[in-house]
Amino acid sequence: MAKEVSELKYIILRPLGYPLKASYHEYPKVDNLKVFDIYAKEQWKGEFVRKGKILFDMRMFPDFAFEVLDAEPSAGYIADSTIILVESEPKVIETEIVRDVKLSDVVGQEDAKRKARVILEYLKNPEKFGKWAPKNILFYGPPGTGKTMLAKALSNEAKKPFLSVKSTKLIGEHVGDGARKIHELYERARKLAPCIVFLDEFDAIALDRSYQDLRGDVSEIVNALLTELDGIQSNTGICTIAATNRLEFLDNSIRSRFEEEIEFTLPNQEERFEILRKNLENFPLKVDARLEIVAKATEGFSGRDIVEKVIKAALHKAIAEEREFISTSDLLGIVEKLKMPSKQPPKQMFI
Numbered sequence: 483m484a485k486e487v488s489e490l491k492y493i494i495l496r497p498l499g500y501p502l503k504a505s506y507h508e509y510p511k512v513d514n515l516k517v518f519d520i521y522a523k524e525q526w527k528g529e530f531v532r533k534g535k536i537l538f539d540m541r542m543f544p545d546f547a548f549e550v551l552d553a554e555p556s557a558g559y560i561a562d563s564t565i566i567l568v569e570s571e572p573k574v575i576e577t578e579i580v581r582d583v584k585l586s587d588v589v590g591q592e593d594a595k596r597k598a599r600v601i602l603e604y605l606k607n608p609e610k611f612g613k614w615a616p617k618n619i620l621f622y623g624p625p626g627t628g629k630t631m632l633a634k635a636l637s638n639e640a641k642k643p644f645l646s647v648k649s650t651k652l653i654g655e656h657v658g659d660g661a662r663k664i665h666e667l668y669e670r671a672r673k674l675a676p677c678i679v680f681l682d683e684f685d686a687i688a689l690d691r692s693y694q695d696l697r698g699d700v701s702e703i704v705n706a707l708l709t710e711l712d713g714i715q716s717n718t719g720i721c722t723i724a725a726t727n728r729l730e731f732l733d734n735s736i737r738s739r740f741e742e743e744i745e746f747t748l749p750n751q752e753e754r755f756e757i758l759r760k761n762l763e764n765f766p767l768k769v770d771a772r773l774e775i776v777a778k779a780t781e782g783f784s785g786r787d788i789v790e791k792v793i794k795a796a797l798h799k800a801i802a803e804e805r806e807f808i809s810t811s812d813l814l815g816i817v818e819k820l821k822m823p824s825k826q827p828p829k830q831m832f833i
Contacts, residue, residue, distance in 0.1 A: 580637045602640055616742060783817075
């Protein structure tokens with residue numbers, strides 16, 4: 483029995499360009515997503531689409547190509563109800579359809595996962611919450627403890643879009659650029675709702691004024707963000723999650739907009755063991771290591787430290803030495819190096 487092909491909820495496109503480069507070709511830039519959505523559907527309605535497919539513009543810019551970055555569902559037909567999004571380069575706003583991260587992949591952080599389940603329920607059924615919706619949530623804790631991973635897992639489990647911005651990318655050369663990007667982000671989110679808006683490295687724009695002299699562009703970004711967080715326009719179905727490593731440095735006027743603050747902590751020994759075990763499954767080399775010893779030695783390490791700085795470094799070292807395995811001593815040797823204080827240059831004496 484043939485599988486029924488459904489209509490697409492939304493697709494994400496990336497401009498590729500022309501098959502042949504010619505000086506007389508003007509490179510099109512999408513300035514108005516609403517207008518482009520109508521224009522695109524007029525020529526591509528009924529087109530079967532899946533990730534990686536190339537769509538050609540045959541009207542305004544004949545033969546200009548767009549690549550399908552992703553789609554929900556993963557394959558289907560473009561319909562009147564399909565939302566068509568275009569990513570530009572360099573990307574500030576990332577729009578993702580997360581499929582590869584689940585809540586069970588987040589090791590530890592049980593309290594954070596328990597509190598975050600209300601976000602999951604909200605994304606599945608926004609109308610149920612009314613004015614009690616979890617609209618603005620703050621994730622805080624040391625780097626590498628799973629803040630981004632949990633946010634993406636919620637998006638995947640709810641099967642809703644994930645829109646993310648690194649706050650440092652909002653600070654541009656010209657005053658007004660960052661504020662415009664904030665409003666563009668939420669305009670896109672309102673179109674895709676229910677969805678998650680994830681603001682990473684949040685302290686870059688939300689730093690307390692006593693710690694910095696706010697540049698004009700940062701001040702405008704903050705004002706634009708406060709407008710969106712206050713919900714001047716209807717933000718039903720949008721959950722904003724901001725992540726920071728430095729909670730104590732956030733400006734109180736911004737911090738007060740978040741109705742819930744969820745803490746992420748460094749993993750304990752049992753959780754470090756589980757991180758090691760999970761990441762060494764289906765490993766490209768044979769592993770002959772006592773993970774309980776390594777877990778004990780990595781006290782104070784985040785999950786990302788263990789994966790990126792310990793496991794990956796051990797793998798690269800073994801490959802460089804043309805070995806087919808990694809051992810306990812390989813892992814412990816790298817841990818000890820990481821724990822060694824960095825050598826400071828000797829202080830100069832002035833007489």
